[in-house]
Amino acid sequence: MTVPRATLRLQFHAGFTFDDAAKHLDYFAALGVSHLYASPITTARPGSLHGYDAVDYSQVNEELGGEAGLKRLVARLRERDMGLVIDIVPNHMGIGAHNAWWLDVLEWGRHSAYARHFDIDWHSPDPALRGKVLMPCLGAPYGVELEAGRIALRFHADSGRFQVVYGDNVCPICPVDYAAILQAAEDNTELTALAQTFEGLTTQPEDQPRAAAGREALRTFAAQHGPAAFDPALEAFAGTAAVSHERLHRLLERQHFRLAWWRTASDEVNWRRFFDISTLAAVRVERPEVFEAVHALVFRLYEQGLIDGVRIDHVDGLAEPREYCQRLRQRLVDLRGNHPYIVVEKILGRGERLRDDWPVDGTTGYDFMNDVGSLLHDPDGAAPLAATWAELTGASPSFADEAIAARRQILAEHLSAELDRATRALHRIARDHPTTRDFTFAAIRRVVAELAVHFPVYRIYPQIGLRSNADNEWFAKALDGARRTLSRSDHEVLARVDAWLGGSGGDAERDARDARDGRGHRAAAAGSSQGQTQAQVQTQAQGQPQSSTSAAAQKARPAAPPVTPFSHALASQRTALTLFSQLTAPLAAKAIEDTAGYRYGRLLSRNEVGADAGEFAITVEQFHAANQERRRRFPHAMLATSTHDHKRGEDVRARLAVLSELAPEWSAALRRWSTVNAPLRRFVEGGAPAVAPASDAAGNVPDPQHWAPGPAAEAMLYQTLVGCWPPGLAADDEGGIRELAERIAQWQLKALREAKQRTSWYAPDEAFERACRDFLFDILAPQRRDGFLRELCDFVERIAPAGAVNSLQQTVLQLTSPGVPDLYQGTELWDFSLVDPDNRRPVDFAARAAALAPTPPSERLREWRNGHVKLGVVQRLLALRAQMPEVLGTGVYLPLTVRGTHAKRAIAFVRQHGNGYVVVICTRLAAPLLESGSGLPLVEPAKWEDTAVEMPAGLASRTLMDLLSPAAQKVNGDGLLYLRDALAAMPVAVLLEDGVPGA
Template sequence: MTVPRSTLRLQFHKGFTFDDALAHVEYFAALGVSHLYASPVTTAEPGSMHGYDTVDYSRISAECGGEAGLKRLVEKLHERGMGLIIDVVPNHMGVGGSSNAWWLDILEWGRHSAYARHFDIDWHSPDPALRGKVLMPCLGASYGDELAAGRIELRFAAQTGHFYAAYGPHVGPVCPIDYAAILQSAERADLSALAERFQGLTTQPADQPRAAEGRELLREFVAQNGRSAVDAALANYAPGESVTRDRLHRLLERQHFRLAWWRTASDEVNWRRFFDISTLAGIRVERPEVFDAVHALPFRLYTEGLIDGVRIDHVDGLAEPREYCQRLRQRLNELRDGEPYIVVEKILARGEPLREDWPVHGTTGYDFMNDVGALLHDPAGAEPLAATWAELTGRSARFADEALAARRKILAENLSAELDRAARALHRIARDSITTRDFTFTALHRVLTELVVHFPVYRIYPQNGVRTEADNVYFNQALAGAKQALSPADYAVLDQVDAWLGSGTAEDAALVRQGSAANAQAGANGQPFNHAGSSRRTAQTLFSQLTAPVAAKAVEDTACYRYGRLLSRNEVGSDPGEFALSVEQFHATNLERARRFPHAMLATATHDHKRGEDVRARLAVLSEIAHDWSATLRAWSTLNAPQRRALDGSLAALDHDWAPGPAAEAMLYQTLVGCWPPELAPDDDAGVKALAERVAQWQLKALREAKLRTSWLAPDETYEKACRDFLFDILAPQRRDGFLHALSALVARIGQAGAINSLQQTVLRLTSPGVPDLYQGTELWDFTLVDPDNRRPVDFAQRAAWLVETPPSDLLSEWRNGRVKLAVVQRLLALRAHLPALLSEGTYLPLTVKGKHAAQVVAFARRHANAWAVIIVTHLAAGLLDEGGDVPLVNAAQWEDTAVEMPAELTSRALFDWMSTAAPKVEDDGSLFLRDALATMPVAVLVEDGVPRA
């Protein structure tokens, strides 16, 4: 079995190892998943809690249990008929400490390192101080201050014979050509003799083995004679005295790295980062030797049958995603019979297709998460909630305005070095032609900025240097936006940049193809690309590797923390400007997926989500009571006004400069409503305090990500403390009869409708076309917030104890503890195992609903051969629930004449509900009345077969 029936995502780290997962395999099997879906298993930075900072692609993480631990886990999975999918990170590596051998070799040998072309480094920086060097932006303050403070030191590693510059956990290996000078500085005959081994060394590869031999002799000398002699040499580079400090400085200046304040990275970094993270360096997996090194381990694991497929992280960071996916598929196909399962982490805009020439099974499910999330919202709430947001905060009612401003800020402050590099690539092309040689760098930079700012999707995917029609749909939007923003004096430059970035003719495409060989040869020699075709390809790649991180940082990590019409739409992969999705549109997206990528992943929670799936489901109810919620926001703002803080920490600030400020305050109220635990009482002081601590962690991250009054680059700790004080004040025990009572009452009012939304999206994920993915722990209610809150330890033992054979309807009355959700997941995964072809390959048939409350129902059928499943879920239920009711269920009588029009083939068949004990009857005219189908559960999954009994 290779294509999963269903997956369960686990986050491995030193606190949750392969053996920890092995201990719960019986639970995973009883739950009904076919595959575990693991976070990266390769060796990451020590202590990594996520694994995406890989430092060694060749070894399985020892902290997670090593290869032996992984094999034990897989052996147990195979005993239970299950498999494993692993996360592969081909775009970047961790370079933030001293564990990455490839990176350390580059720091030591510069462009002559064996790994110099493994990373995406600009060795030809226009800054003379960086030419042939790598920027190391790791210092906590300016270089001069840190040097003078003695925090940068020259040290010696006795076990390896290396000299290195040390700054905290950061290591900069000294090039061996400087070892002779270091050793001779001690003026000792024994060290001078060792120094001769390093005399005349160059950085050329042929000299590097000689340096290794010299280091070995040095290591042996210290092992036999102790460190005193070497320490005498190190003393001549001690930072404590001006003379020796100056000698240390001059030594550092000769190295292939340049130590710098971390703030310089955004402006000066000369290597591609993952987004704006200066501890993650982009690698060039498009190079065959890098591809082979990155994938040797997963290829071996696949060959040995230990894994059944891979999830590719951040595919848009790669130079050539199409070629990468094709090469990956080809290699996996060659290694083992059967079909390898391949999905890519890809953010798609509404209407943007995943390219069919990528031989993958689909995405990791952000698109489905967006679809089902939007479905839960009432479109009638969009305008009043936007108006309330604008009125209360003074900010724009349109998300697009926030996104545009955020893109400009990210380009100017976080990714300016990457923008400069792309502009220089265009400038080199301009200088190569007499017709464009007068296009200045500044003009090209200006034009490129506007194109990136207005780019509506992550990136383009040119073929042979020419954009496809699919690319042009989005590139033309960026062109139009740029043209509107630019002066007419720049239009000629804009038109030329358009051509260079792929709007050209077949002749241009041939030029790029001809340049590919020259490009490869130049790269192999470490030379700049001069050929016109290869220069264009390089510019296109740099453009695409710029638009993708700008989109991620500006939209997901900035604008989504600034715009608060309704936070349930501010999610990874979603456009908060798109408020709701109709039932018809949801059916259309399912039909499209069934046609193009029937085995794509379906997710409603991930390790990267901003809010737990049940937080979003509850907040979506506010769209159904938009006017009441707007009034509540105003009332709470008035109620809590006395707790507002001036920036000096005093209470009752009356001017505009108070903390947290209207926008942050409004978002805070939504967050509290969304994540308030269902069983928490306002007089539970300990429980409320624990919630406040979690929300405070979210609040700090949200404020800094918004980058308005504080940020990661320039934190305003006074403002942040005032915001935290406000939060703890409004949740203090003395507020239990005031704000806490009002908050818990509002949660109680919408809680039942929120639970119906949660069960609705759970059923849709488990029955729609695709492979349903379950994020660890979300079998029960998921009221977590952004990481690290959503990566807290999971009590799998409790979940295992709560597995039952009884139908979910038996647990609905105790819905607050989440067992009903677990039962729904368990029952539908059992159905997928019982009739695997029905839900994995079955035709998707939207069903018509008629009657008074037809708009409150989503219904469709799945059919495979003679097998059928009919899925019916309650939709937008807030207005149908009994006031004061305590069960998330619409009273059967409320449905009145509402009915699903069933397929003719089912009118004579007996149907059984896998969610309850019901067996609703289809009328002779094909009508299935909701008063029968949804009498005991807000969701129904009707199948001709009854539930198998153990």
């Protein structure tokens, strides 16, 4: 098995290609990573900066350098004994003019070869959408755009196709209608002759080759006579005349797509999207032929030895994550016979565990990022900071309240169509039973909505239509929440929906248990072992033949009852379960990460992907327990502290965590800054923004809800300034502050729109947004240098050393905990980035390479603001992982007890394999100990007083060398190591026995 020692995530795009990465391989190797970890490399929409909008799964993106560039990069990696892990996106594709699969679906509808590649509901209850695909791409209502002539019929000479074009959107006309289009050119014998080629054409697959031949004839005609030869036909559908609009409208009504205003998507879209993004269509990778097509390139690259593993994006979007992972691993194993490295992007709630029956190496590290981030916070700050937040903003002090409100809004305004689809699946089950046929669609929808709103994790993973005990644990919490909020008249419906969604009772449960006990169980078991998908099982349920067995085996088999094991009820239940799970996952993501996280600001360092802002801090014991479980269950899981999706860089969060230790001082600063900057607020109500008056002629104070940016947004703005203020930036550095303001303005706009309160992506209030931007630039204006700006700089300067201590602690824990450390590009130095696109800015790898040095990190502590001390720690610890792979790889993890006056301000543990030891000691919650210090991120040794670590018996009276400083530490005869000695040169220590390689 090829397991990375450490990975480095790179974001590839046209501005940073494979060849660009290859230029820095010597630096990456010197840094100590074993594998590059690439963003998606399949062909994406032109100009994509992230690659998650793939349009062709079969080709390496030419904008990145194509397959030739990839091979050049891998060849140079192999020269350095390095490998490559790639990000794959099996859940969705980018749609549009560059996606051949999608265009074929629009052209041929249900008879397209790719009709079942996408998760489309071809049987919509809306008659206008039956057999059609909703295309919500119009900037205004359909009739308005049609009459304005912005929807146009065009002929594409290169493909011989007639297309409807709207802006960048292209929708191919079905060839069945080509004859009518060509015949619309009156008295044009040539076009009339061409029309005969398409006479009598149908959408049936057997007719599609004839359509292709007809299009070839059109291409040839265009090549001979020029594309303008088709203008007489096109003109019949163009112009401003009402008859032309009507003719074009009738043509569009006959197509397999329906053009619609973009605002219709949330309510009416009849295909599954990625979250609520109507340019990303979900793919039915559970179908065997789709699975093979989606992974064709991945399998070829793996078979050729070009990649060593994969990261599975958004695994919770898939119909059957467990079966998908089984199938993927088996296919990769079959290709090369080794054990591929596979990790999944999975958000785990506190107490939720990655399933043991998923054959993967772990998650991509959001769980570790949450654990280590929580550890940095002082729990004593939770209550006072929540009280301050509520006082200043008038909002609830509870994140749970904000999360529930956000879930309701997202479900109603953004995922209504997805809610309807899950409800319809359950309504069909209800109609099949006399006892439930009177359960109305509306009642079931109310129940499903409340279950989804109160669902505590992303989703469940039932098997054969039944929930597991782990599923029931989470489902029970959703049931409790739904019971509290639903009317008692809906409780009976809730009980039945519970049963239909895999709970106890009901025909479907009996069918599932029959399936487990009889032939269905054997089929399901075989499917599990061989990677069989849900689609295959459902095919068997519909009575299609299965593989035959010998006569002897048939005689030996006990007689089975004459029923179909996978009955209609079970198939319906599995469909409902899938749709419900594919509803709760995007709801959680959009409501928690992208809405509530931008509304609730007790402390923004806890508002992060994979985190629950309601969970403020964890104990050292909880952190140790999580590390021990990870080592036991998924020892090769990724350990992340920053990602391409993070909301704030790892060192922004580390600095903000210091505020949990200084709650009274921070609360006072917030109140003071709010007062100082009050005259700069804008008042926005029904017109252009103006500076908010203190009061009107009658003495009335303007309603704070009409201020820009508003109390909540203003409080979060101050946190953001404190968190991302670059080290050493002075109040009189106009250029530096202007550059920072531009970056923060990007964050602010995104934050305001994601919060979806006074503005949003769907309905932007540009006057309000402009007023918020003006406020930001006003408070950072040069004339504030002796007021607010000076105070802000002084405050940052005060807490920055404690923030650096947190950062170094976080870095050491990432690089020494059980798992595979994953560095995000550029974070080897201080990472004060904000949410994308800020966290995807170009990285100066040359500067980082120049900063590498053989000197111990402790010698760089005095110049800590340049980040070189962090780079030194990363380099040394990655080298140690190479020198002691068993110890820091799968070695035992032993928590160590810290005792003494400041025991809560340190964390310590040992990694051990055989006779090899690595002792890790980190300073934590250091702010009180740094008061009146030297300005360095280092606690003065004497302040540790009697605080000591109880060392393992095997290290008593031993001399230990610090990897991060020249110091040698002596464990006394009682097995104690005093922190005044161990942490005298650095706030973190990694100790090895003298004489051990690396010491």
